[in-house]
Amino acid sequence: MYYFGVDIGGTNISAGIIDGKYKMTDKACTPTIQGRSHKDILEDAAKLCLSLAEKNEIPLDKINSVGIGLPGLVDTKKGKLIYANNLSFDHIDIIKEFKKFIDKPIYIENDANCAAIGEMMCGAAHGNKNVIYITLGTGVGAGIILNGKVFRGAFGGGGEAGHMVIMAEGELCTCGRKGCWEAYASATALRREGRIAAAKYPNSEIYRLVDGNIKLIDAKTVFDAADLNDEVAMEIIDTYSKHLAIGIVNLVNIFQPETVVIGGGICAQGDRVIEPVNNILKEKVYGGVLKTKLAVATLGNDAGIVGAALLFKNFD
Amino acid sequence: MYYFGVDIGGTNISAGIIDGKYKMTDKACTPTIQGRSHKDILEDAAKLCLSLAEKNEIPLDKINSVGIGLPGLVDTKKGKLIYANNLSFDHIDIIKEFKKFIDKPIYIENDANCAAIGEMMCGAAHGNKNVIYITLGTGVGAGIILNGKVFRGAFGGGGEAGHMVIMAEGELCTCGRKGCWEAYASATALRREGRIAAAKYPNSEIYRLVDGNIKLIDAKTVFDAADLNDEVAMEIIDTYSKHLAIGIVNLVNIFQPETVVIGGGICAQGDRVIEPVNNILKEKVYGGVLKTKLAVATLGNDAGIVGAALLFKNFD
Numbered sequence: 001m002y003y004f005g006v007d008i009g010g011t012n013i014s015a016g017i018i019d020g021k022y023k024m025t026d027k028a029c030t031p032t033i034q035g036r037s038h039k040d041i042l043e044d045a046a047k048l049c050l051s052l053a054e055k056n057e058i059p060l061d062k063i064n065s066v067g068i069g070l071p072g073l074v075d076t077k078k079g080k081l082i083y084a085n086n087l088s089f090d091h092i093d094i095i096k097e098f099k100k101f102i103d104k105p106i107y108i109e110n111d112a113n114c115a116a117i118g119e120m121m122c123g124a125a126h127g128n129k130n131v132i133y134i135t136l137g138t139g140v141g142a143g144i145i146l147n148g149k150v151f152r153g154a155f156g157g158g159g160e161a162g163h164m165v166i167m168a169e170g171e172l173c174t175c176g177r178k179g180c181w182e183a184y185a186s187a188t189a190l191r192r193e194g195r196i197a198a199a200k201y202p203n204s205e206i207y208r209l210v211d212g213n214i215k216l217i218d219a220k221t222v223f224d225a226a227d228l229n230d231e232v233a234m235e236i237i238d239t240y241s242k243h244l245a246i247g248i249v250n251l252v253n254i255f256q257p258e259t260v261v262i263g264g265g266i267c268a269q270g271d272r273v274i275e276p277v278n279n280i281l282k283e284k285v286y287g288g289v290l291k292t293k294l295a296v297a298t299l300g301n302d303a304g305i306v307g308a309a310l311l312f313k314n315f316d
Numbered sequence: 317m318y319y320f321g322v323d324i325g326g327t328n329i330s331a332g333i334i335d336g337k338y339k340m341t342d343k344a345c346t347p348t349i350q351g352r353s354h355k356d357i358l359e360d361a362a363k364l365c366l367s368l369a370e371k372n373e374i375p376l377d378k379i380n381s382v383g384i385g386l387p388g389l390v391d392t393k394k395g396k397l398i399y400a401n402n403l404s405f406d407h408i409d410i411i412k413e414f415k416k417f418i419d420k421p422i423y424i425e426n427d428a429n430c431a432a433i434g435e436m437m438c439g440a441a442h443g444n445k446n447v448i449y450i451t452l453g454t455g456v457g458a459g460i461i462l463n464g465k466v467f468r469g470a471f472g473g474g475g476e477a478g479h480m481v482i483m484a485e486g487e488l489c490t491c492g493r494k495g496c497w498e499a500y501a502s503a504t505a506l507r508r509e510g511r512i513a514a515a516k517y518p519n520s521e522i523y524r525l526v527d528g529n530i531k532l533i534d535a536k537t538v539f540d541a542a543d544l545n546d547e548v549a550m551e552i553i554d555t556y557s558k559h560l561a562i563g564i565v566n567l568v569n570i571f572q573p574e575t576v577v578i579g580g581g582i583c584a585q586g587d588r589v590i591e592p593v594n595n596i597l598k599e600k601v602y603g604g605v606l607k608t609k610l611a612v613a614t615l616g617n618d619a620g621i622v623g624a625a626l627l628f629k630n631f632d
Contacts, residue, residue, distance in 0.1 A: 153571055159570065163602045167484045177565070242484070250479075255470075256468075256469025257470055286473075286476045286479045
């Protein structure tokens with residue numbers, strides 16, 4: 001049998017086919033184009049799936065199910081998207097609507113939880129049942145799996161580890177609190193610090209790399225400048241790593257998972273971010289004995305598609 | 317049937333009898349006296365139980381079991397105390413050793429977890445299955461119950477919510493990290509701030525209440541001074557409440573439990589601490605809709621005894 005996995009994001013709709021060994025055999029992608037209706041977006045997702053099946057000559061009766069990852073709060077049991085700030089619709093019965101295009105068993109889940117499932121089943125946390133997946137991008141998202149099941153708290157909205165304050169009275173977060181981990185460990189935070197530093201140090205490589213056009217600076221610019229031995233950039237990354245580590249140590253002290261998997265844009269930097277964080281984790285974990293493994297996501301951007309495709313296995 | 321519950325602390329050994337309706341019918345207490353052997357301490361605990369049975373004319377064949385709460389890391393399955401910084405012994409097979417005195421089924425558990433179980437079964441979180449119990453005393457301890465089971469992470473040492481940094485590079489914590497919640501929300505933290513303020517403001521009521529003998533200041537002194545409208549004390553309590561709230565909001569964002577129960581010495585202050593914290597929680601919780609209830613422990617210091625007595629019900 002084969003399984004469709006769909007990852008609907010604010011920027012792209014991605015779909016893939018997973019075989020019986022949970023290996024992704026093919027994938028495709030199309031722009032989300034924000035502001036469109038749920039019907040248009042779901043239709044595009046279904047078309048991606050169907051064209052993948054056709055291209056790979058897989059008849060539809062060999063397709064077991066479709067799993068869909070969504071960038072927001074979902075009610076997995078009712079099949080509804082409750083809220084997603086990057087999509088222009090909510091309170092939609094996704095399962096019912098998607099079945100109009102592909103009449104197979106449909107499963108939905110939050111995208112960070114899908115990525116956590118993907119990494120647990122086929123990636124960096126393979127073989128584990130207690131996994132925290134952290135995605136470092138525009139924000140800091142978390143997918144928490146306890147004893148093989150997605151953890152979402154008593155009311156379905158838990159797991160918001162990005163909105164754990166690590167700096168009382170610190171930077172303002174998009175959620176309205178001050179000092180959230182997200183305001184220090186997201187790619188957006190790194191971009192903010194890069195821009196502040198460039199404005200302050202016009203002799204820095206960060207400034208030079210964008211020819212003084214500070215609005216062009218993003219997280220990668222800071223890493224690129226550090227590659228040129230820019231001290232300003234290196235200090236920003238050092239501070240960033242420390243703040244990233246604080247949140248991870250917090251989560252390890254609370255959850256003591258088997259593995260913490262780091263995903264999202266920042267994880268493209270690999271060991272350069274993971275190594276200093278892991279050193280802090282070893283030194284600072286409560287009790288002094290680190291049993292949790294820290295790893296970079298091995299499925300990269302595919303983790304969400306793979307995890308979505310695996311939703312039929314029921315992680316609820 | 318009846319059930320013995322024992323709470324072994326760094327200061328006192330307490331024991332109680334619980335009836336078939338899980339109501340504590342009698343209790344007794346004796347000093348721990350630090351530095352004594354596990355045999356002496358367990359013997360004292362057993363004597364307390366046996367004298368309670370005798371006094372209440374309950375024959376031993378009406379006693380179902382004994383549950384023991386311990387101030388440290390326990391292996392509930394092996395029945396062993398792994399480590400407790402307030403006791404002078406560790407790696408002791410508590411079940412085997414206690415059976416020498418009372419030959420009944422014996423269960424052991426960490427004391428904060430016992431208190432969480434007590435409050436969930438018979439106290440402020442009665443009827444809930446997802447509860448976080450926070451004890452504010454010398455340190456900040458947590459008992460986390462998810463879906464009716466004690467949560468301890470993949471390796472048995474999780475749940476250390478007190479050692480979640482809320483102030484990067486902040487006050488040094490006993491665990492070696494800087495800025496842990498414990499360093500801001502424990503009674504010890506309140507005492508520290510009271511002493512610092514008294515030294516700085518000799519005209520304050522905090523200073524006057526101890527006749528300038530600053531070492532006599534404890535958490536209660538600060539509350540007493542605030543009762544006398546001491547502005548210095550009121551500001552300390554205000555800041556304390558804010559820091560306490562930060563950790564609670566963090567935990568609610570992550571766990572979204574049904575109830576957070578506040579226990580320990582500080583909770584004697586009741587609404588004066590709970591109300592400002594609850595106001596912050598309502599305002600700052602992620603998503604803006606607070607579904608978690610915040611409550612003061614209703615069993616007070618008995619929560620640990622009651623929870624220990626109920627261990628036979630298996631919360632593992």
